[in-house]
Structures are given as structure tokens and as C-alpha cells.
Amino acid sequence: xxxxxxINKDLIAASSTPIVLAILTEADSYGYAILQRVRELxxxxxxxxxxxxxxxxxxxxxxxxxxxxxxxxxxxxxxxxYQITSQGQAQLSEEHRQWQAVDATLRGxxxxxxxxxxxxxxxxAARLPQGA
Amino acid sequence: MxxxxxxxxxxxxxxxxxxYLHRRQAIHSVDVAELEDHLREQVTVLVDAGLAxxxxxLVAVKRMGDLDSLSREFAIEHSDRLWKQLVxxxxxxxxxxxxxxxxxTVAFCLAVAxxxxxKLPELIGMQMEQDASFYARNLSLFILPLLTGxxxxxxxxxxxxxxxxxxxxxxxxxxxxxxxFESEGYTLVLAAMHLPIALWLMxxxxxxxxxxxxxxxxMDFIRFSGELFIYYVLIALGGGVLTGFIALTFQSIGIDxxxxxxxxxxxxxxxxxxxxxxxxxxxxxxxxxxxxxxxTRLFTPLFAAMLVIFLGTMLVTGRGVDxxxxxxxAFDLLLVVALGLLLYSISARDPLSPPDAFDxxxxxxxxxALLANAVALWAIAARITEFGFSPNRVAxxxxxxxxxxxxxxxxxxxxRFLRGRGSFAVLxxxxxxxLPVYAAxxxxxxxVFPPLFGYV
Numbered sequence: 076x077x078x079x080x081x082i083n084k085d086l087i088a089a090s091s092t093p094i095v096l097a098i099l100t101e102a103d104s105y106g107y108a109i110l111q112r113v114r115e116l117x118x119x120x121x122x123x124x125x126x127x128x129x130x131x132x133x134x135x136x137x138x139x140x141x142x143x144x145x146x147x148x149x150x151x152x153x154x155x156x157y158q159i160t161s162q163g164q165a166q167l168s169e170e171h172r173q174w175q176a177v178d179a180t181l182r183g184x185x186x187x188x189x190x191x192x193x194x195x196x197x198x199x200a201a202r203l204p205q206g207a
Numbered sequence: 208m209x210x211x212x213x214x215x216x217x218x219x220x221x222x223x224x225x226x227y228l229h230r231r232q233a234i235h236s237v238d239v240a241e242l243e244d245h246l247r248e249q250v251t252v253l254v255d256a257g258l259a260x261x262x263x264x265l266v267a268v269k270r271m272g273d274l275d276s277l278s279r280e281f282a283i284e285h286s287d288r289l290w291k292q293l294v295x296x297x298x299x300x301x302x303x304x305x306x307x308x309x310x311x312t313v314a315f316c317l318a319v320a321x322x323x324x325x326k327l328p329e330l331i332g333m334q335m336e337q338d339a340s341f342y343a344r345n346l347s348l349f350i351l352p353l354l355t356g357x358x359x360x361x362x363x364x365x366x367x368x369x370x371x372x373x374x375x376x377x378x379x380x381x382x383x384x385x386x387x388f389e390s391e392g393y394t395l396v397l398a399a400m401h402l403p404i405a406l407w408l409m410x411x412x413x414x415x416x417x418x419x420x421x422x423x424x425x426m427d428f429i430r431f432s433g434e435l436f437i438y439y440v441l442i443a444l445g446g447g448v449l450t451g452f453i454a455l456t457f458q459s460i461g462i463d464x465x466x467x468x469x470x471x472x473x474x475x476x477x478x479x480x481x482x483x484x485x486x487x488x489x490x491x492x493x494x495x496x497x498x499x500x501x502x503t504r505l506f507t508p509l510f511a512a513m514l515v516i517f518l519g520t521m522l523v524t525g526r527g528v529d530x531x532x533x534x535x536x537a538f539d540l541l542l543v544v545a546l547g548l549l550l551y552s553i554s555a556r557d558p559l560s561p562p563d564a565f566d567x568x569x570x571x572x573x574x575x576a577l578l579a580n581a582v583a584l585w586a587i588a589a590r591i592t593e594f595g596f597s598p599n600r601v602a603x604x605x606x607x608x609x610x611x612x613x614x615x616x617x618x619x620x621x622x623r624f625l626r627g628r629g630s631f632a633v634l635x636x637x638x639x640x641x642l643p644v645y646a647a648x649x650x651x652x653x654x655v656f657p658p659l660f661g662y663v
Contacts, residue, residue, distance in 0.1 A: 106241065107248045124272035125249070129241060130284040137284075148244075150251075155241045 093170040099159040233282035314486030322475035347403035355413040362416030394657040401649040408646035425639040433499030438484040500555030514575035535603040538583040542610035545576035558631040
């Protein structure tokens with residue numbers, strides 16, 4: 076992990092729903108590929124523990140945001156694919172709206188502070204939503 | 208390219224990893240399959256990137272996250288899984304699901320068969336009330352052969368064992384019925400009480416299958432017996448409620464259901480429930496924590512405290528044990544309870560873990576039970592000749608001696624273990640080796656006592 080930035084657990088948990096739903100909007104996918112996509116998108120900055128993705132997927136399935144089906148992959152193994160539902164899409168736009176609000180707020184305060192961000196700031200910024 | 212040796216060891220490693228996951232209640236086998244697909248893909252990618260297979264496996268497992276937190280996450284998402292697994296064990300493939308269903312069908316058919324067998328003698332004019340002695344003597348023979356048959360079907364022991372079991376049941380049937388017992392005589396009651404104990408060992412032989420000669424196999428049988436007892440009590444409670452409602456509702460429309468309840472529902476339900484409870488214990492044994500050890504943990508300290516206070520009070524007040532004729536039976540029961548608590552705490556204990564406070568408690572319990580029993584024996588020994596050697600008293604004395612020997616030697620072994628001079632496994636072995644002694648004594652009471660005491 077070394078030089079990798081550690082992102083707060085709560086932030087990861089909170090952002091997992093929109094991230095997974097958004098990735099599934101691109102195309103139906105399965106666990107491993109979703110994680111690859113997360114790594115790609117975050118430039119390796121978001122490190123999820125692989126196994127932890129699955130309870131998240133199962134929660135989304137229970138809530139009706141995604142549907143799962145088993146398929147035989149080209150490797151010959153059975154693989155569980157996830158597909159976003161219309162309910163999931165609605166949830167995604169709702170999350171999108173909320174995250175934009177959070178993002179706009181943060182941008183506002185970063186600009187108000189408007190001096191170069193010291194190195195230590197990202198860590199304390201990550202703690203902000205929790206305390207708010 | 209993968210060397211074949213590597214490929215095999217990767218499969219082995221994945222097998223092992225899978226079996227670790229399977230032990231987590233919150234992670235079902237479909238989830239294990241999903242996670243395994245992930246793991247394999249990760250391994251493939253890492254191997255393509257130039258890692259050796261075993262290295263790739265280690266990295267992939269590490270990335271998956273440690274099992275405890277993983278299973279905790281699954282438990283949070285699927286908390287229902289920790290509760291809802293009572294009857295139908297979730298199974299991986301269609302084949303094993305069919306097996307579960309077949310198992311259930313066989314168990315229920317046997318339960319019905321037990322009820323039918325119980326009612327069959329009525330065809331030749333037997334009546335449960337008038338011929339109570341016939342039913343008392345043969346009750347275990349209505350149920351236990353079927354239960355044994357169930358386990359023979361499940362475990363498929365070799366033909367020799369099956370023939371031996373069948374022979375034992377035939378012999379039991381003969382001895383229960385050839386003696387000219389006096390009606391309601393002591394030896395008849397004793398035989399009726401001891402026959403199930405002797406035959407329970409046969410169930411054990413069938414239950415353990417080819418593992419009967421191993422400590423583990425017998426221990427599993429002990430666990431099974433404890434769970435069966437608890438399940439049976441629970442089913443009986445439910446049955447009682449059902450019976451009450453049947454009586455009440457039919458009474459409200461002016462129909463008397465008493466005959467139906469007394470001669471059909473209760474007897475048939477009582478014998479059938481043994482088989483249903485056995486099947487339940489078999490099906491759910493791996494699913495939920497066993498109850499018997501939990502109760503043991505709860506009651507060992509209470510019984511130990513009770514006995515210590517009893518001994519202390521006796522010492523302080525100087526009261527002796529009141530010598531009544533049946534005092535021995537009360538102390539026999541005390542030893543049985545002490546032995547039961549000892550057995551079930553052994554059954555739930557990891558033999559390798561070091562002694563702890565609970566072990567000390569266990570020794571206190573056993574020692575104080577032995578002391579209380581010694582006091583009672585001392586008091587009664589002087590007068591036993593005066594009371595005479597009736598079959599009841601000899602039987603009670605025999606049980607006392609058998610339990611005394613077991614518990615005394617167990618205490619020695621336990622203390623050795625506490626002082627670090629012996630392993631816990633020795634104590635376990637001693638208890639399991641002792642099991643046939645109970646059955647042998649019960650068989651003696653059934654076979655030798657009636658002629659010895661003139662069938663009174």
C-alpha cells in the first residue's frame with residue numbers, strides 16, 4: 076500500500092453504493108470486474124478489500140437496486156453477474172444529486188480557504204463528513 | 208506454464224480455503240461459489256503477471272480480506288441466516304438437496320412406522336391400559352429398532368455389525384417377553400426401566416457406524432443423545448399445547464376428543480417424536496450451536512454451589528442423612544446429574560486448551576457429589592442387611608457403584624490434568640470406554656435379575 080492514500084472507511088462505505096450502481100449502469104458486470112473498474116477509475120486510490128464488495132452487492136440486491144443471475148463464463152466457471160434495475164437507476168440519480176450537493180459544499184469551502192492545501196489536509200478533509 | 212504439481216496444490220489450497228468459508232454460518236455455499244470465482248480470476252491474473260501459483264494464491268487470499276471480518280460483513284447483511292437455518296440445510300448442488308429431502312422422507316416414514324408398530328398389538332387384542340406390563344416391557348422395542356434402522360440406512364455399516372445389532376434386538380425381545388413376571392412386580396419395573404438403557408447402546412453402535420471404536424465416534428453419540436433429549440422435550444411441549452387446543456376446540460362444539468387423544472395422539476406422537484427429533488438433530492447438528500453444552504455451562508456452577516453448601520450445612524449442623532429406604536435412589540440421581548454435567552462439558556471442550564476456572568468448578572462439582580454420596584453410602588451400609596436385598600435396592604446399589612467408580616477415576620484424571628500431569632484426552636477416553644459398562648449393567652438387570660429374585 077505504501078504511498079497509497081488511505082481513504083476513511085466511512086467514506087468508502089458511503090460511496091460504495093453510487094460507485095457500484097454507476098459501474099453497473101455502464102454494463103452488467105461481476106465482482107472481480109467491478110473491483111477492477113473501481114481501481115481504474117480511482118487511479119488505484121480506492122482500495123477495497125476484495126471480499127467486502129460482495130456483502131455490498133448482496134445488500135443492493137436485497138434492496139432491489141440490482142438483479143443477479145448466474146452465467147457460465149468463458150473460463151467455464153459459473154459466475155454471478157449483476158444488472159442494475161430501474162429502481163437502482165432511480166437510486167443512482169438520487170445519490171448523484173446528494174453527492175453533487177456534498178461536492179459543491181466542499182468545493183465552496185476549499186475555495187473560501189483558497190490557500191494552497193497543505194499535505195495533511197486530505198486526511199482531515201476525509202474526516203469532515205463524519206463530524207458534520 | 209503450470210507444473211502439474213503446482214496445479215494440484217492450487218486446487219488443494221482452494222479446497223481448503225473453501226472449507227474454511229463453508230464453516231461460516233453467515234456465508235452460504237452460493238456466496239462461497241461467487242467468492243471462489245473471484246479468487247480464481249485473481250489468481251489467474253496474478254499468474255499471468257508472472258507470479259508463481261502459490262504466491263498468487265496467497266496474494267489473492269490476502270486481498271479477499273481476513274475471514275473473520277468478511278464473515279462479519281456477511282452476517283450484518285444476512286443476519287437472518289444466523290437464525291433461519293433450523294430444518295432445511297442449504298445445500299450446494301441439486302444432488303445433495305435431493306439427499307436432504309430423501310432423508311426427511313425416510314425419517315417421517317419411520318416415525319409413522321413407529322406409531323403403527325405401537326398400535327399393531329391391538330390387533331391381537333392387547334389394550335394399552337389392561338396390558339400395561341406388556342407395553343412397559345416392550346416400549347423401547349417399538350421405537351429403538353426403527354431408530355437403529357434409520358442410522359443403519361444412513362451410515363451403511365458392514366453386514367457383521369448389522370447382523371449383530373439385529374441379534375441384540377431379537378434377544379432383547381425374547382428376554383423382555385419370556386419371563387413369567389408377576390404383574391407390577393419389582394423385577395418387571397426394573398426390566399422395563401433398564402431395557403432402553405441397554406438398547407440405547409445399540410443405537411449408539413449404529414449411530415457411530417464404523418467410528419464406534421474411536422473416542423470421536425462415541426463422543427458424537429453422546430452429543431447426539433443430549434441434543435435428542437432437548438429436542439424431544441421441546442417437541443413434547445409443543446405437542447402438549449397442540450393437544451390442549453384439540454381438547455378445547457372440540458369440546459366447544461360438543462365432541463369429546465379424550466379417547467382420540469389418549470389412545471392415538473399421545474402414544475403415537477410420543478414414539479414418532481423420537482424419530483423426528485433424531486432426524487432434526489442429524490440435520491441441524493452442524494448448523495447451530497448445541498444446547499446441551501450450553502446448559503452444562505449454566506448449571507455446573509449452580510450444582511457445584513448447591514452441593515458445597517449442602518456438605519457445609521451437614522458439617523455445621525451435624526445432621527446425618529436420614530436413612531429411608533429410597534435414599535439411595537436420590538443419591539444415584541445426584542451422581543447421574545454430576546456425570547451428565549461432566550460428560551457434556553467434556554463433549555464441548557477442546558481437549559488441547561489448557562485448564563481454566565471452569566475445569567476447577569467441574570472438579571469441585573464431581574468431588575462434592577462423591578462426598579455427598581459417600582456420606583449416604585456410609586449411612587446406609589450399616590443398615591442394608593436390615594432392610595434386606597430387594598431387587599430395587601440391589602439395582603440402586605449397582606448403579607451407585609458403577610457411577611462411583613466412573614466419577615472417582617474421572618476425578619483422579621481431571622486433577623492430573625489440572626496439575627499438568629496428564630492430557631484431557633485421557634479423561635475423554637476413560638468416559639467413552641466406560642459407556643458399554645452402563646449397557647452391560649442394564650442388560651444384567653434385565654436378564655439376570657428376574658430369575659434371581661423369583662420374578663417378584
